[in-house]
Amino acid sequence: MEKQTFGVGERVEKLCVVCKEERGHVVASVTKRGQISRVDCPKCGTRSTFKSGVGLNGDNAAAKAGAPYDRTYTYRKGQTMTHPTYGIGEVTAIIEPQKIDVLFNDRVRRLIHARIQA
Ligand SMILES: [Zn+2]
Structure with missing residues (x-):
């Protein structure tokens, strides 16, 4: 343990x-x-x-699943997502136009979003 x-x-x-x-x-x-x-x-x-x-x-988190994380999507504060590696997360802050802080089960991670495909 x-x-x-x-x-x-x-x-x-x-x-x-x-x-x-x-x-x-x-x-x-x-x-x-x-x-x-x-x-x-x-x-x-x-x-x-x-x-x-x-x-x-920690069981509560599994009950409300967000949509899969999509880096081309523009997230807003409070939205939830399901990341392939980190699991379910909730957007806690918009850091820059293309960076967000997301609260996952273990900790906050910085992700990119609103990434327009070239
Ligand atoms: Zn509160």
Whole structure:
């Protein structure tokens, strides 16, 4: 068994008190022992403290499947996708016209989008 530690930018399931729903949050800060101390809600932006052992349930993600990731498609914040390697993700931010941050099961990854075929 691996010791469960977390890093900033990883994904964790938590109940957001503002959105009133359990959803993937982004780890904003961790303690020296790798325990989550604060998380950000990607939907409403609320930063909250994290109590370990509460709501650690990754099964919810599988229930709402997004369409397959398509780099020529223009994504918007909040849309979901299914990436062939990383699985289901949710767009948390538009970084540049052709770059997006997507929150996957384990962490946020930067992908390209709106890539027009030459
Ligand atoms: Zn929220």
